[in-house]
Amino acid sequence: MQRILSMVLGLALSLGLATGCATTKRMNVGRTAAALLISDQQEEQLGKQVKTELETKEKIKYVEDPAVLEYVRSVSTPILQAANRDRANVKWKVSVIDDPKMVNAFATPGGYLYVYTGLLLAAENEAELAGVMGHEAAHVVGRHSAQAMMLQYGEQAVIEAALGKNANTVAQLAAGLAGTGAGLAFSRGNETEADELGARYTSAAGYDPRGLVTFFQKLAAKEGQTPGVLKWLSTHPPSADRVNHLNGFISKNGLTGTNVGADRLAPIKQRLRK
Numbered sequence: 091m092q093r094i095l096s097m098v099l100g101l102a103l104s105l106g107l108a109t110g111c112a113t114t115k116r117m118n119v120g121r122t123a124a125a126l127l128i129s130d131q132q133e134e135q136l137g138k139q140v141k142t143e144l145e146t147k148e149k150i151k152y153v154e155d156p157a158v159l160e161y162v163r164s165v166s167t168p169i170l171q172a173a174n175r176d177r178a179n180v181k182w183k184v185s186v187i188d189d190p191k192m193v194n195a196f197a198t199p200g201g202y203l204y205v206y207t208g209l210l211l212a213a214e215n216e217a218e219l220a221g222v223m224g225h226e227a228a229h230v231v232g233r234h235s236a237q238a239m240m241l242q243y244g245e246q247a248v249i250e251a252a253l254g255k256n257a258n259t260v261a262q263l264a265a266g267l268a269g270t271g272a273g274l275a276f277s278r279g280n281e282t283e284a285d286e287l288g289a290r291y292t293s294a295a296g297y298d299p300r301g302l303v304t305f306f307q308k309l310a311a312k313e314g315q316t317p318g319v320l321k322w323l324s325t326h327p328p329s330a331d332r333v334n335h336l337n338g339f340i341s342k343n344g345l346t347g348t349n350v351g352a353d354r355l356a357p358i359k360q361r362l363r364k
């Protein structure tokens with residue numbers, strides 16, 4: 091098995107080095123290795139199982155108000171279309187979880203995107219929501235869950251799942267993912283990549299790409315006041331380095347976008363407060 095792994099990683103390395111520019115080379119090696127180990131079909135299967143776990147064990151409740159669902163879909167659709175240009179065959183499934191005290195959002199393999207009502211309430215405008223959704227979509231594009239699983243559960247378990255050698259392994263991985271609130275810790279490199287790609291997607295959708303930055307800053311200011319509910323912040327520490335890097339990336343790449351959409355989010359927040 092060790093030999094197969096080194097062959098796979100060796101292949102990934104040569105593929106990764108053959109494509110991409112110098113700055114993205116290292117990240118793409120990880121993405122290529124993840125793609126070789128976990129197929130799109132297996133990602134879809136994993137995503138479906140996480141969803142089942144979330145519904146049965148974590149007992150998440152979905153928002154049913156069609157106005158809220160329609161709103162979130164209208165914000166996410168152009169962002170996800172932009173993300174599809176980097177990874178074409180992801181079929182996105184956006185769900186809104188009814189939990190006003192939980193400021194969180196996450197994505198799982200297979201293109202499942204979950205946003206909590208607490209995050210909608212915490213956002214000041216649409217560009218901030220768009221920034222978070224772009225960031226989460228980028229984790230899917232970059233196959234970051236597969237990369238994180240390799241780190242967390244060991245390559246052996248992931249390879250067994252990928253080879254279909256142990257039918258229980260995928261189920262166990264899914265249970266593990268759901269149990270952490272799908273809050274797998276991504277590497278710093280993966281987080282940086284998600285910040286950068288997310289800024290590109292939100293900008294492509296016409297939103298101010300600095301939405302994620304202002305959202306980070308707002309949550310950081312609230313951190314001490316409402317401990318325990320700022321789940322997203324705990325997996326996404328808004329260090330000065332991170333904010334500076336993202337601002338620099340936006341300027342350097344000339345990412346624009348003027349829509350902040352404050353007036354569209356306000357009535358949705360009103361509905362959620364009722």
Ligand SMILES: [Zn+2]
Nearest residue numbers: 225281284326
């Ligand atoms: Zn992230």
